[in-house]
Amino acid sequence: AQSVTQLDSHVSVSEGTPVLLRCNYSSSYSPSLFWYVQHPNKGLQLLLKYTSAATLVKGINGFEAEFKKSETSFHLTKPSAHMSDAAEYFCVVRGNTGGFKTIFGAGTRLFVKA
Amino acid sequence: DVKVTQSSRYLVKRTGEKVFLECVQDMDHENMFWYRQDPGLGLRLIYFSYDVKMKEKGDIPEGYSVSREKKERFSLILESASTNQTSMYLCASSPGTGLSGANVLTFGAGSRLTVL
Known part of the structure; x- marks a missing residue:
């Protein structure tokens, strides 16, 4: 069985400070992992994906995530927040066998203060 | 640059009405999906389709049906809308035959449905 837990429903940072959005997953098999971002009144946009290549994955807009199998984590980070990063972020796990079921986390809303 | 288009951004319907949500993709993707977001x-999967005229139930199919008569179009149908179907509905598509684990989902902008 697969599951994904986003540990924070809301995160608030000041502009120019680091961003950390936490995600833990559970999967019986080696999964594919994704982060998506959703700006207000928009659809979801892919930030980055992990598919069993390099464990440190770089995405768009300066975001990156590290796959840590021992901790079953896939946290999203950015060194310096920008006002335009304010959005909702979804961690997603997708199995590579057994029907390739896609599971979305509940989302983390990022607030960026000026 | 729009790749997945949902025809209605906002809809207001009354209880018992039949509702159609349309989704069109221009990327020649085999797989299409309907999610609701609350x-x-x-996001919870309602239905998906991996080929024309093929459909599979997702996690919450009750109260919904779908139609895929053409590869580029995937319609979500609420036969008799109810207030608990008030939600944001997101359509997505992905390439490839089968449902390869690494395939990326491309989403539409969403359709916000209110049922009164």
Whole structure:
């Protein structure tokens, strides 16, 4: 069985400070992992994906995530927040066998203060 | 640059009405999906299709049906809308035959449905 837990429903940072959005997953098999971002009144946009290549994955807009199998984590980070990063972020796990079921986390809303 | 288009951004319907949500993709993707998004629950899969005229139930298919008569179009149908179907509905597509684990989903902008 697969599951994904986003540990924070809301995160608030000041502009120019680091961003950390936490995600833990559970999967019986080696999964594919994704982060998506959703700006207000928009659809979801892919930030980055992990598919069993390099464990440190770089995405768009300066975001990156590290796959840590021992901790079953896939946290999203950015060194310096920008006002335009304010959005909702979804961690997603997708199995590579057994029907390739896609599971979305509940989302983390990022607030960026000026 | 729009790749997945949902025809209605906002709809208001009355209980018992039949509702059609249309989704069109221009990327020649085999797989198409309908999700609903509710606060605190993330996205939940309603139905998906991996080929024309093929459909599979997702996690919450009750009260919904779908139609895929052409590769580029995937319609979600609420036969008799109810207030608990008030939600944001997101259409997505992905390439490839089968449902390869690494395939990326491309989403539409969403359709916000209110049922009174």
